[in-house]
Amino acid sequence: MSTGQEADAPPAQDKPKSIFAIVRHAPRPVWVLITGVFLNRAGSFFATFLVLFLEQLGFTTKEMPVILLAVGVATPLGSLMGGWASDRLSRKTSLVGSTLLASCGLGVIALAPNKSVALAGVFGAALFAQAYLPAASALLVDHTEERDRVPVFAFFRLALNLGSTLGPLIAAAVAKDSIRPLFLISACMYALFSLLLMVGLPSVRGTEKVRAQAKAAGEGIPLRLIGFYLSIVAITVVYVQYNSTVALAVSGSHGADAYAYLLTLNGTLVILCEMPLSGLTRRVAWWIPALAGTVLMTVGIVISGAAGPYPAIAIGVVIWTVGEMLFSPVVSSATASLAPPDRVGRYQGYLSTVQAVAFGLGPAMGTFLYGTDARTLWLCCAGLGALASLGFIAAGRVARKPD
Structure with missing residues (x-):
């Protein structure tokens, strides 16, 4: 009897915990x-x-x-x-x-x-x-x-x-x-x-021990990770259009209160659904939800900004909100898995830095193109989203290769 219990023990330990158990026992x-x-x-x-x-x-x-x-x-x-x-x-x-x-x-x-x-x-x-x-x-x-x-x-x-x-x-x-x-x-x-x-x-x-183990890895950012960060910049520039050019497009056609309702929809969905959704995205390789989130954010932002009817705009908001929920919790975890053991903090710093740069540049670039030709803006957003998608696919392939 005891032998059978011991044989069954490893599978029980490998059984994935629920997200609520993970949080509760953090x-x-x-x-x-x-x-x-x-x-x-x-x-x-x-x-x-x-x-x-x-x-x-x-x-x-x-x-x-x-x-x-x-x-x-x-x-x-x-x-x-x-x-x-x-x-x-x-x-x-x-x-x-x-x-x-x-x-x-x-x-x-x-x-x-x-x-x-x-x-x-x-x-x-x-x-x-x-x-x-x-x-x-x-x-x-x-x-x-x-x-x-x-x-x-x-x-x-x-x-x-x-x-x-x-x-x-x-x-x-x-x-x-x-x-x-x-x-x-x-x-x-x-x-x-x-x-x-x-x-x-x-x-x-124990950071000294980790630092000593990985000191030989050298300084600087590997070339493969530069593409990863550039992909984050690209999709973030697209995403931040929600509070600049999408706001201008929706407010101009339907009023500022209509845009406020859409932001409330976004916030409510994120608060209610992101945690349960993370229980699914944690079961797959990071690049899969990152790629899916990138595609959905791109499609949703373009629909929200370019579509005229309010119901179509609302559908676009739901699409990029789902993309946000897929992408955002995964990207920090992905950065950690790609970082050398002694530079997890610095690589998270690079992530915060490129996101801050994109949040600063995105609205300025977007409003300039929007004032020139709105269709050009949405085409550029689609192009940036496609480039970001390719970048995450490439980073995922590199991550799957053994050292």
């Missing part, structure tokens, strides 16, 4: 991070209200683009710094340091006596507000088995989305007369986040 550092991210995102108003704040300070429309350009440069630079610190120092040091420095920058904005001091705070906040993300992704990788990463990253995104849903409600209650209190709330939330990480996370988790 180690403490994962829960500490995700709790902090939820609280932090609920009080994050920097990007949303920066332009309005600059207007209240008295900056003109001619001065704002220069400031926003500096912010656009600082954000990806912070991601690179955060990823580097995550590997060279520790996940905890990078997380605690970046969130604490972001809190200081936001506090300077809220309490600044003049425009010059406020600008220093703006640059500091832009540099560090998103710098914790590479270390956060690396921490999730450290404390999660490879087959469980996709649901854990989906859970991480759920915390981000739920926090972002609460943020506008807080802003509506607080920012009736002035924007400044919102930045003070953000500073307090980042400080609370930093304190939670400082108390709740363990110290260095």
